[in-house]
Amino acid sequence: MKKGRRLALMCIASVGLATLAGAWQTAEASSSYDSLYGYDRTWNAALRLVVVDLSFKVNEKDHDSGYILFDYKSSESGNKATPGSIEIVRASDPTQPVHVIAQLPAMPRYHEQVLLDELARKLRTEYGDPIIIKKQAPVEDAGSPDSGDNY
Numbered sequence: 001m002k003k004g005r006r007l008a009l010m011c012i013a014s015v016g017l018a019t020l021a022g023a024w025q026t027a028e029a030s031s032s033y034d035s036l037y038g039y040d041r042t043w044n045a046a047l048r049l050v051v052v053d054l055s056f057k058v059n060e061k062d063h064d065s066g067y068i069l070f071d072y073k074s075s076e077s078g079n080k081a082t083p084g085s086i087e088i089v090r091a092s093d094p095t096q097p098v099h100v101i102a103q104l105p106a107m108p109r110y111h112e113q114v115l116l117d118e119l120a121r122k123l124r125t126e127y128g129d130p131i132i133i134k135k136q137a138p139v140e141d142a143g144s145p146d147s148g149d150n151y
Contacts, residue, residue, distance in 0.1 A: 031112035034097035036130035037123045039066070039090050042098050045122050046086050049115075053122070057081070066090065072104050074111060082106035086115070 035042040043063055050056045050070050060069040072084035082104065089099040100119065102112040123130075 030101050030103040031109060031116055032102070033100045033116040033120060035088075035100055035120075035123060036097045036132060037127055038094075039088060039098050041127055042100060042119075042123065043088050045126060046088060046100065046119055049119055049122050050086065053118070056084070059083075072107065072111070074107065076111075077107065084115075086119075 037045070043066065047058075047061065047068060050068055051058055056070040056072060058068060058070045061067065066088040068086045070084050070086075071081035073079070073081050083106065084104045085102070087101040087103075089101070091098055100116060102115045104111045104115070
């Protein structure tokens with residue numbers, strides 16, 4: 001095999017591996033938080049955090065789908081904005097917490113955690129302690145007079 005062709009194949013293989021590694025890192029590169037404040041309160045607090053408290057530019061948002069896409073700025077990135085997102089996932093059971101995912105792929109992971117910590121602080125400050133709704137155990141019927149259990 002010619003030297004140039006071998007080098008080209010090695011480059012293609014390296015790019016392929018880097019792409020796979022990058023896709024794996026991107027999928028794993030997010031932080032999450034379980035909010036006991038319900039979907040609407042968590043959504044409202046997250047949007048106010050991004051727009052009002054942090055003054056980030058919102059590029060897209062969808063309340064029903066539960067995501068906010070914004071330009072993230074930090075002192076580490078200078079004046080350069082990097083893409084960021086917050087996703088709020090409804091629980092199938094209303095007694096369960098909603099799942100909040102922060103993603104800042106161009107930044108170190110601790111930036112995502114700081115963002116989620118700020119959201120948790122904001123929720124507690126604005127709404128107080130969360131009201132925990134406990135699932136009630138089903139009541140078993142011990143047999144009523146009309147149940148037909150009389151012999």
